[in-house]
Amino acid sequence: MNRYRNKQIGMYIHIPFCIRKCKYCDFVSEAASDFVHENYINALIDEINGYDAGQLEGYGLRSVFIGGGTPSAVKAEYISRIMTAVKTHFADICGHLTEITIECNPGTVTAENLRIYRNAGINRLSFGLQSAIDSELECIGRIHTWDDFKNSYRLAHEAGFENVNVDLMFDLPDQTMDTWKKTLADVCALEPKPSHISAYSLILEEGTPLAAQIESERERGIDRLADEDTDRAMYHYAQSYLEGEGYHQYEISNFAMPSMESIHNLSYWECREYIGFGVAAASNKGDMRYRNTYDIDGYIAGAWQNKEDIEHLTGKDRMSEFVFLGLRMTSAGVDTEEFKKRFDVSFDEVFGDVTAGYVEKGMLSMNDGRLTLTPHGIDVSNVIMADYIL
C-alpha cells in the first residue's frame, strides 16, 4: 500500500486540563474544576458540530488523537461524548478509522474510565510515564510513581488495550546513565511489553518553572542536567537496547513493535492533512495551516470560531516541510518519488546539491529513492534540515 495514498486525514483533539501542571510543560494546559471541564467540552462539541463536514467529502479519517494536557484528567464520559460527536458529525468519513489514541497519566486512570474509553472506540493508550525512578518523577513535577504506573498499565491490559505507548524522557535532572538503563529495562520487562515507546530528551522550554529553576541553579554553578556527551550516550543506548528488545526505530524519538507505528503521528511526518479541535489545536487543510486560540476562557466563550496564525503554505514551504518532516522518519525517510508526484519537480532538481554534500559527509543516505538520516545525521539533524528550508 502506498503510504501516501491521497485524501487520508487525521484528527487531533486537545484537552487542556491537568491535575497539576508539570514543571517542564509549555503546552496549553491548566488545573481546573469539573465545571470548567464541562463548559469546555460543550464548546469543543460545538466546534466539532460546527465544522463543515462537506469539505471532507472524499477523505478518509484514519486516526483520532486525543491529547493534552491530560485527557484522562476529565470525566471519562466527556471523552465518550466527544467521540460520539465525532462519529456522528463525521460519519461519512469514519469508514476507515483505525487508530483512536488517548493520552493518559498514570494515576488518573481507573478500570471504569478505561471501559468507557473502549466503548467510545478508543483502541490506543499513550502513557506519560517519563521515568521508572520516583525521585526523577518528583523532580519534574509528575504526580505519579512507578507503582502507580504499573497499576494503570495492568488495568489497561485488563481492559483489553493491546496498543499502548509509553513516553520516556532522558536528560532529566540528576538522571544518570544507570538510572536511564534501569528505566528502559523496567519498561521492557512489563507484561506484556508496550507496543510502542517514545523516548524524548528533556527540552527546557522558556518560561517553564523547571527552566527557571535550572537557570538559577546554573547561576550558582550547579548543573543537574546531562552534558551533551551523556545525552547522546543515553540516546544511543536507547536505540540499541530497544532494538534488542524487538522494537524498531521509525522516527527520531519513536520506537514500535512490528506494524505498531502510530498511524496518527506518521501522518504529520508524511505531510498529510489534519484537522484539530480544541484550544490551541492546529489544522492543516490543503495549503492552509492555522490554529485555535490559546485562551481557554475565550475558547469556551466562542472564540473557537476564529482561526489564528493562518499560514498559506507556498509550494516552497510544502517542499521544505516534506523534507524536514520526512527526514524525521528514520527508517522510511523522504520518499523522493512521492516528492515528484506532489510537487511536479524532481527532488534532485530542487535539493540535489545540498543532498550530495551531506551524503558525502556521511550524514544522509539515499537508498531506492528514499533519503534518510544516518545515525550521525540524526544527532545533528537540525543543521541538516535547516539547509532544506527554501
Next chain:
Amino acid sequence: MGHIDQKHIRNFCIIAHIDHGKSTLADRIIEKTGLLTQREMQDQVLDNMELERERGITIKAQTVRIVYHAKDGEEYIFNLIDTPGHVDFNYEVSRSLAACDGAVLVVDAAQGIEAQTLANVYMALDHDLEVFPVINKIDLPSADPQRVIDEIEDVIGIEAQDAPRISAKNGINIEEVLEQIVQKIPAPVGDINAPLKALIFDSLYDAYKGVIVFCRIKEGKVRKGTRIRMMATGAVVDVVEVGYFGPGQFIPCDELSAGMVGYITASIKNVKDTAVGDTITDDENPCDEPLPGYKKVNPMVYCGLYPADGAKYGDLRDALEKLQLNDAALQFEPETSIALGFGFRCGFLGLLHLDVIQERLEREYNLDLVTTAPGVVYRVHKTNGEMIELTNPSNLPSPSEIDYMEEPVVSAEIMVTTEFVGPIMKLCQERRGVYLGMEYMEETRALLKYELPLNEIIYDFFDALKSRSRGYASFDYEMKGYVRSKLVKLDILINKEEVDALSFIVFEDSAAERGRKMCEKLKEEIPRQLFEIPIQAAIGRKVIARETVKALRKDVLAKCYGGDISRKKKLLEKQKEGKKRMRQVGNVEIPQKAFMSVLKLDDE
C-alpha cells in the same frame, strides 16, 4: 548691510577639559546675548532666515554670531567658534583656534587643571590667542576656586586672580564672562583694503548649496560674485553667497570683510576642494602668500569595512562617497578579502572618528557592517631601499624582502593624582611606553610624560587608564613621528586556512600573548560545527597558539507533531538565516562579529 567696525568684533572660542562645562557656558552666552544688531533688525534679515528655515538647513558646528550690549553702552558682535573636543581632531582644533583672537579657558572649580586643559591652553597660546580663565561649577560642594586659580597661575602661568567665578549650569556670573570677553579679548585687526586672505576652518556639504565654507577673513573682503581661489587645492570658483551664522541658520549678508567670521558658498561639490586650513584669496587680486599652518590631514588609523550582505557593496560605496563630501579626513579605497569579499580599506583620524563613521553608515545609511581590527600605518623599509606605508596587514611583504619596520609613536601627557602614579606608570610600561619625565602640578597631582606607540593606545588605553586610576587620570597626546620597532604579522588559521581579515601587525614580544587571547576569543565566537575546528595563531609558519572548537555533538528536535510544525520550521529558518550571516572560510562558518573580536582582547 554696512561694515561693522572691527573694534566691535570679538572672535573667540571656549576651551576646556572634557566635562568642565564648555557647552553649557556656550549655551548661557547665547542665551544672554541677542542674535541681531539693532540695524540688522530693520534690514529684513528675518525674511532670509525664513527661507533658510524652509530649506531646513542646520549648521553643523556650533559656530554662532551673537550680539552683546556691553556695559560701556556699545554693541559688540561675538563670533563664538566651536572646536572639536577630541584628540582625533587635533588639526581641526588648531585651525579653529587660528580663526580666533582669544579663548575662554573653562576650568572646573573642583577638579582643577586636567590633561586636556593643558593641551588646549598650550595650543591656544601657540596661536597667539589671548587666554583668560573662567572658574566653573563654583556651586559644587567640593569647589575650591582659589586653589584652582592658584594652580592656573602656577602651572600655566597666566593671570587668574580676577577670573570670573561662575556656574554655567545655574547661570551665575555669566555677565562677568561677557564683559571680560569685551575687555580681554582683542578686537581683530587686518586691512580691509588688502587683497583677500581668509582661513578655512570648517566646511559642510549641503544638498542645496553645495559645499559651505566656514572662514575667518584675515584681510580684504569677499562678496557675491568674487572669483576666489583656494591656494592649496587650487580650486577656483565664483562666490554665490556670503553670510554669517545665526543659531541654527545661515544668514546671508552682502559682504564679509577683514575681522569677520562667516561662510561662503560657491557651488563647490566636494569638501576636498576646501581643505580645512587652506587660504582663500581673490583670484584676480591674490595675496602674496597663504596663511601659515596648512597641512594635509592624513588618516592615522585604518580598518577594513565590509557590507555584511555582499550585495550591499554598491550601497556602501555610495554612502562612503556621501560621507566624504562632508569629511575630508575620511579616506577609502576598494579592497578584497578572501574571507569577507569586497569592501573598503578606510582611513580615519582616530578610533573615535572610525566609530562616528561606522555609526553613521549603520544608522543613516542602514548598512550592516563587518569591521576588521583597526591598525595604524606602519612604514616598511624593504631591502631594495623602497619604503611602503602599510595600511593593510595582508599587504606585508615577505620577511625576506623586509629590511626593517617603523611604527608611529605619540607623545602623551597623563595627569593623575599622585596615589595612582605607580599603576599608571606600570600601564605605560606594559604598553611599551618610554618614560620622558614627570612634573608635579601641586603636591597631590603629577603630569606624566611618555612616548607611546600609537598602536598601543588606539584600542583600549583610555579605558585602562580610567580603570587603573578610578577615573581620575586624564590624557592627551599628539603625533610625534615614527620609530624603528620589532614588528611581526600575526596570522590566524581557522581549520588550517589563513583568514586574511584576521591578520594583524603586533610587537614581536607581545605576539604570543595576543595570539593566545585571539585564539581564545575566536573559540568563544565560532559556534560548534559538524567537525572539529582548530584555531591557530601563527607567525609565518610557526604556530604560537592553538585552541579547538569541538565538533557539534547534538542539535536535534526531540518532538515535532502537528501543532509544532510552524514553530519548528521557524526555528530552522532562523538557523538558516544565522548560517547566512556567517562568513564561509573554507568549509568553516565564521560569525561576522568574530572579525571584530580582536578589538575586545582587553583583560582589565
